[in-house]
Amino acid sequence: MVRESLSVDDVWKALEDVKDPEIPKLxxxxxxxxxxxxxxxxxxxxVVITPTFAGCPALKMMADDIKDRLGKLxxxxxxxxxxxxxxxxxxxxxxxxxxxLKESHFALPGQVNGFVSAESLIKVECPFCGSRDTRxxxxxxxxxxxxxxxxxxxxxxxxxxxxx
Amino acid sequence: xxxxxxxxxxxxxYRMADDQLILGxxxxxxxxxxxxxxxxxxxSSMAQDKLGQSLALYTLLHDLGDKDPDTLAFxxxxxxxxxxxxxxxxIGGYEFSLMRHFLFDSSEALRFGMLAGSSFSPLAKIARKFxxxxxxxxxxxxxxxxxLGGANEESRAKIQSSLEFCFPLALxxxxxxxxxxxxxxxxxxxxxxxxxxxWLAHIEPLLAxxxxxxxxxxxxxxxxxxxxxxxTEHLKPLLDEMTEVYKIDPSAEW
Numbered sequence: 345m346v347r348e349s350l351s352v353d354d355v356w357k358a359l360e361d362v363k364d365p366e367i368p369k370l371x372x373x374x375x376x377x378x379x380x381x382x383x384x385x386x387x388x389x390x391v392v393i394t395p396t397f398a399g400c401p402a403l404k405m406m407a408d409d410i411k412d413r414l415g416k417l418x419x420x421x422x423x424x425x426x427x428x429x430x431x432x433x434x435x436x437x438x439x440x441x442x443x444x445l446k447e448s449h450f451a452l453p454g455q456v457n458g459f460v461s462a463e464s465l466i467k468v469e470c471p472f473c474g475s476r477d478t479r480x481x482x483x484x485x486x487x488x489x490x491x492x493x494x495x496x497x498x499x500x501x502x503x504x505x506x507x508x
Numbered sequence: 509x510x511x512x513x514x515x516x517x518x519x520x521x522y523r524m525a526d527d528q529l530i531l532g533x534x535x536x537x538x539x540x541x542x543x544x545x546x547x548x549x550x551x552s553s554m555a556q557d558k559l560g561q562s563l564a565l566y567t568l569l570h571d572l573g574d575k576d577p578d579t580l581a582f583x584x585x586x587x588x589x590x591x592x593x594x595x596x597x598x599i600g601g602y603e604f605s606l607m608r609h610f611l612f613d614s615s616e617a618l619r620f621g622m623l624a625g626s627s628f629s630p631l632a633k634i635a636r637k638f639x640x641x642x643x644x645x646x647x648x649x650x651x652x653x654x655x656l657g658g659a660n661e662e663s664r665a666k667i668q669s670s671l672e673f674c675f676p677l678a679l680x681x682x683x684x685x686x687x688x689x690x691x692x693x694x695x696x697x698x699x700x701x702x703x704x705x706x707w708l709a710h711i712e713p714l715l716a717x718x719x720x721x722x723x724x725x726x727x728x729x730x731x732x733x734x735x736x737x738x739x740t741e742h743l744k745p746l747l748d749e750m751t752e753v754y755k756i757d758p759s760a761e762w
Contacts, residue, residue, distance in 0.1 A: 397641060398634075399560025428564070431637040460643045482546040483644045484553035492546070508640045
């Protein structure tokens with residue numbers, strides 16, 4: 345059987361299997377951190393990812409996971425580059441990614457458009473009961489992507505995927 | 509376009525990277541010791557950001573031909589560090605760490621804002637990213653300064669006295685380099701004195717609104733020297749501690 349040559353779409357599709365190590369429901373594609381995919385000679389693949397935060401400790405793991413997954417797709421060399429050519433923002437989450445965050449009981453980030461306003465961190469909608477009678481407890485949470493809030497309506501602490 | 513002056517850029521990058529590395533390390537000393545859980549997490553999280561930012565800046569230096577980031581961070585002499593004195597001090601009481609955080613991060617946020625338009629595009633790209641990260645640091649600092657400045661007489665007195673102690677150290681952030689003119693002319697960075705002007709205009713209303721009085725700049729002697737490799741007595745012990753494990757076997761694979 346003759347296999348068709350590897351396409352960029354094949355790579356993007358395979359990358360949907362590579363999950364964010366900190367929120368494994370979301371793929372790296374849903375997160376919006378894959379900024380470029382290209383295929384070179386002998387089906388070598390080059391993937392560029394951009395960090396969510398400079399101090400993200402999961403970068404190496406994500407690069408290794410990408411290499412593992414794409415290694416099953418091609419016999420060629422797989423190169424993963426991390427750079428800031430495109431600067432990540434929560435605006436780059438896909439619609440599917442946002443939906444999955446919601447299902448995982450994260451409050452969603454509002455549109456940032458380059459500047460995080462203090463208002464976007466207060467009175468965010470509680471992911472459990474939908475109330476906006478909520479308070480920001482701390483803009484810093486268990487990982488760099490999360491802020492902690494408290495809902496005065498359902499008396500429950502919750503996390504927001506914080507806008508950046 | 510004329511070739512950008514690499515020595516000038518390297519000097520600027522070392523200042524910034526060393527500030528981030530040292531203050532990041534200091535902030536991490538609050539891990540497990542913060543006065544309340546949220547503050548413990550906040551300082552730990554900001555430490556993580558700063559170490560990540562220093563890594564990106566050392567990586568730019570490496571791309572310009574200097575040694576690899578780990579060697580730059582962990583295997584240089586004290587005199588080769590270009591951090592300002594403010595970041596070197598031990599964490600002290602919480603009021604000191606908060607005030608340092610307020611004064612330093614407000615300048616850093618403005619610095620990244622200026623650098624977002626730098627003619628040295630690799631730096632402009634990371635500045636655009638880090639300015640967003642810094643937003644959370646400055647929101648955190650501003651909130652606490654306002655709260656403690658307005659809470660009661662004891663908290664106000666403590667935070668005012670930290671301000672007076674930190675202020676000459678903070679002016680040392682803006683110690684001019686030998687390359688001010690070149691950096692400005694080539695559009696890399698408008699310069700330390702420009703930044704200091706913006707910074708003073710930015711913090712004055714915030715301090716006044718928090719019931720605090722800003723020390724008089726003209727009668728305050730800035731703590732200079734750090735940018736030229738002359739440091740306080742606090743840096744050497746910090747570097748020794750920070751590099752203790754690394755120096756057992758610098759060639760170890762982690």
